[in-house]
Amino acid sequence: MDMNEIKEIFFQECEEQLAELESGLLKLNDGDRDPETVNAVFRAVHSIKGGAGAFGLDDLVSFAHVFETTLDCVRSNKLEPSQDVLKVMLKSADVLADLVTAARDGGGVDEGRSRGLVKELEALARGELPSGGASDAPKPQAKPAPAPAAVAPTAAPAPTDDSGFQPIPFTFDEFGDEEATIAPSSFEVIFKPRRELYSKGNEAALLLRDLSRVGEMSINCDIDSLPLFEKMDPEAAYFSWTINVKTTKSEQDIRSVFEFAEWDCDLDVRLAESTDEDLPMIPVPFDLDFLNDDSAEDESAVENHSSEQAAAVAAAETASNVSKLAAAAARVEKKESQSAAAAAAAAASANAANAAAGAGQTIRVDLDRVDRLINLVGELVINQAMLSQSVIENDTTGTSSINMGLEELQQLTREIQDSVMAIRAQPVKPVFQRMSRIVREVADMVGKSIRLITEGENTEVDKTVIDKLAEPLTHMIRNAVDHGIETPEKREAAGKNPEGTVKLTAKHRSGRILIELQDDGAGINRERVRQKAIDNDLIPADANLTDEEIDNLIFMPGFSTADKISDISGRGVGMDVVKRSIQALGGRISISSRPGQGSTFTMSLPLTLAVLDGMVVTVAGQTLVVPLTAIVETLQPEAASIHSFGANQRLISIRNSFCPLVDVGRILNFRSMQANPVEGVALLVESEGGGQRALMVDAIQGQRQVVIKSLEANYTHVPGIAAATILGDGRVALILDVDAVVAASRGQSLRGDGALKSDMSLAATG
Amino acid sequence: MSYAVKNLVQGNRELIAFRIGDQEFCVNIMSVREIRGWTKATSLPHSPSYVMGVINLRGAVLPIVDLSARLGMRRAEPTPRHVIIVAQVKSRVVGMLVEAVSDILTVTDENIQPVPEVSSDLEKQYARGILAIDKRMICLIELDALFPDTESEAA
Known part of the structure; x- marks a missing residue:
């Protein structure tokens, strides 16, 4: 595995961490104060920082570091995660995501923005409250800062203490000059390793040695929990240490000693109330550095044991020899603290176990491999169908064991197909998470305060659908924020939040996924929409439209109601683009709106793009598949309901309304003469323009789920044809592009479209 | 050293010869993926006359070209005796309908004679040389020129 591959894995992990970070922050924003959530957020930033450091991504490291420092204040209850604080943090998460993207794909980030945020984060870490949210122009305390609330009274190091010590945020540039000015203070460190610490190859003794370098210290080892020898688990952790450190450095420095062991031990660092030795502790008279020199000897000695355990015992021995178990006197007092610690440890490990169970086991697989598997299974299904067909043709009795076996095979293949499809299915969560960022940014830009609530994030849908969903959803979210929701003043005037x-x-x-986007804004201003449509020549001035029809006007091309064209939306390429991309996914979109209460957009999408529900029809001896989503109804035309219209147009009357009849065989050039409609079947379809058309086909063979195959892979785009599929008899059938056929029936040439496309492809290949 | 590499070193090339009507053609064997029997193709709307349609090649949709029509001769009337040469042309896979595969030839560059001056554009465009083997004349054709970005020019 080379460096690039490792880096690629790092970036993949970054994406997961960023998602974790954002969802954690959003949870905090919703009032979740679970320390585990704070820890998860912290861990995410910490891991990104760690990985980035390994790859020398300095920008990323320095930003992550500042972010981490501020998060640490939240974690240690020094900073109350208020809405304002979280606003800064969410923005920081966005910048962190940008930095990760920049590190991966090259390109730059908004330097000013990240620098501004670094300042804000540092201010937060110092205990200053954000000044209103705007990253630039820090207004001097725009609102009365609830300072006492922000600094939790229980926070261990008081902001200032008599010795003049101040907890300073740990940043690289700052600490050099500050440390000299601080008088030594005394910290009490309670360090209780868990078994994971040892199993990950950390050694308590080495950590203690490193800690001894921070300042003068005295150690007390607690061996109370050590069981009898025969009951001892050789890989368990039994000891804990209470260490008094007298140092000029900050709590942060002490914590950083345990940086890599933090998750695997219970660590409590606090300022000792007094430096008097009221605990029965004796300063360590020896240098723990002896471990350095003896390491070789040590290793040979521990060859037969697990090295972690041996080291732990060694450390315990030395520590206990020195203190001569003086701790015995204070045993009662410590028992209490210890049982508390044990309970905490148990809770923590239970938490970890829960988290592990929740996450489940996953593996990372190349998408290509999954696709290949899906293709092969598609073949298997087709092959199985072909096999059954030929057996049925050759076997007249129909009760043979072959038939029974085939039926079982059929069930198995269906099952395999379903399972394989499930591999591609992914929760919509990542797309939804992206949307929360867009809401934040757009709301900031237009000066509105908007909250995004997401539901059903774990609903699974095919990965290709998810990938293609992001763009239309972004458009719609922007629209909702920019146009849908009113300004805060207007909302207040209307008596809303x-x-x-x-x-x-x-x-x-x-069998489909339904995505709903609901805003509690003003709803669609039908009068204005109607006027706009008339002004833009989209509808005649005297058109008589229902409310629903007016609402649907916003999907017309070239329609935009925004009075001012903004950066965000309003170029008139909004909703029609959305509608087209949803339709391209085989989906439908609809809108319902109630004045003053908001609008709801509903999108219904297929769960996968690999298969399609289609109606298999015959046209001029050719088998075609018509996507079921396009078909409204099918009917058998009667001679009386067919009316000629002009030279060669025909209309069919359906329940007293007239609908143009489209001869599919004629449009696809399968025949030169118009077919007799009475001999065929009419499929009533709804097309892009919203109008209905009756497609004439010769016969309906049935309804079937078909596997979509690309025609473009080995050929070019065929006008009027969306894709191909392989039917049970092993032959290729073409899937009709209903919209293109309808457009062609309006007089737009299919051929012309094709020629244009090929011109472009020729130009592209030079 | 593999067979193909040895041939390259000695300036040899291997060609597949096939028959269309009374003429013989050949193409580079390296571009041929497989040879299979004729199966009825699903015709494509608005396709050039030489595109016979598409068939299912183990799950892939494979366009079939009537090579006789493509080379400007009369259209083939496929029978079960006809064969399809499946060839890789650039990134695409195309099936070519021919009457029969006749030979595999190993030739050196010296065996290939230049195309004589003829008035037909077709020959100038696709023919890369002619070979004289056993008193037969075999025309070497260039598939990349025959299907420039496949069918885009004619669609």
Whole structure:
């Protein structure tokens, strides 16, 4: 594995960590005060920093470091994670994500923004409250800062103590000059390793040695929990240490000694109330550095044991020899603290176990491999269908064991297909998470306060659908924030919560995924939409439209209601683009709006793009597949309902309305004469333009789920054809592009479109 | 040293010869992926006359070109005796309908004679040389020129 591969893994992990970070911060934003959440957030930043350091990504490291320092203040209860604080943190998470992207793909980030945030974060770490959110122009205390609330009274080091010590945020540039000015203070460190610490190859003794370098210290080893020898688990951790450190350095420095062991031990660092030795402790008269010199000897001695244990015992021995078990006197007092610590440890490990169970086991697999597997399974399904067909043709009795076996095979292949499809299925969570950033940024830009609520983030859908969902969803979210939600003043005037709400929901509904975007804004201003449509010549001035029809006007190309064209939306390429991309995914979009209460957009999408529900039809001897999503109804035309219209147009009357009849065989050039509609079947379809058309086909063979195959891979785009598929008899059938066929029936040439496309492809290849 | 490499070193090339009507053609063997029997193709709307349609090649959709029509001769009437040469042309895979595969030839560059001056554009465009073998004339054709970015020019 070379460096690039490792780096690639790092970036993949970064993405996971960033997602973890964001969801953690959002949880905190919702009032979650679980220390485990804070820890998860901290861990995420910490891991990114660690990895980035290994690859020398200095920008990333320095930003992550400042971020981490501030998060540490939250973790140690020095900083209350208020809304304002979290706003800065969420922005920092965005910048961190940008930095990761920049480190991976090259390119730069908004330097000013990240520098501003670094300042804000450092201010937070110093205990100053954010000044209102704007990253630039720090207004001097825009609002009365609830300072006492921000600094929790229980926080161990008081902001200032008599010795003049100040807990300073640990930044590289700052600490050099400050440390000299601080008088030594005394810390009490309680260090209780868990068995994981040893199993990960850390050694308590070495940590203690490193700690001895921070300042003068005295150690007391607690061996109370050491069981009898025969009951001893050789790999367990039994000892804990109470260390008094007299140092000029900060708590941060002491903690940094345990930086890599932090998750595997219970560590409590606090300023000792007094430097008097009221604990029965004796300063360590020897240098723990002896471990350096003896390491070789040590290693040979421990060859037969696990080295961790041996080292622990060695350290314990030395420590206990020196203190001569003087701790016995204070045993009662310590027992208490110890049982508390044990309980905490048990809780922590239970938490970890829960987390592990929740995450489940995953492996990383190349998408190509999964796709190959899916392709092969598709072949298997087709092959199985072919096999059954030929057996049925050759076997007249129909009760043979071959038939039974085939049926079982069929069930198995279906099952395999479902399982394989499930591999590609991914929760929509990442896309939803991206949206929360967009809401934040756009709301900031337009000066609105908006809250995004997401539901059903774990709803699973095919990865390709997820990838293609992000763009239309971004458009819609921007629209909702920019146009949907009113300004805080207007909302207050209307008696609503000044903070707007955008709700994004995903759920499964009858084999499709339903995504709903709901805002509690003003709803669609139908009068204005109608006027705009008339002004833009989209509808005649005297058109009589229902509310629903007016709402749907916003999906028309070239429609935009925003009075001012903003950076965010309003170029008139909004909703029609959204509608087209949703349709390209085989989905539908609809809107419902109630004035004053907001609008809801509902998108219904297929769960996968690899298979499609289609109606298999015959046209001029050719087998075609029509996507089921496009079909509204099918009907058998009667001669009386067919009306000629002009030279060669025909209309069909359906329940007293007239609908143009489209001869598919004619448009695809499968035949030169128009077919007799009475001999065929009409498929009523809804197309892009919203209008209905009746597609004439010769016969319907049935309804089937088909595997979509690309025509473009070995050929070019075929006008009027969306893709191909392979039917049970092993032959290729073409999937009709309903929109293109309908467009062609309006007089736009299919051929012209094709020629244009090929011109472009020729130009592209030079 | 593998067979192919040895041939390259000695300036040899291997060609697959096939028959269309009364003429013989050949293509570089390295571009041929497989040879299979004729199966009925699903015709494509609005395709050039020489595109017979698409078939299922183990799950891939493979376009079939009537090479006879593509080379400007009369259209083939496929029978079960016809064969399809599946060839890789750039990044795409194309099936070519021919009457029969006749030979595998190993030739050196000296065996290949230049194409004589003829008026037909077709020959100038696709023919890369002619070979005289056993009193037969075999025309070497260049697939990349025959399917420039596959069918885009004619679509």
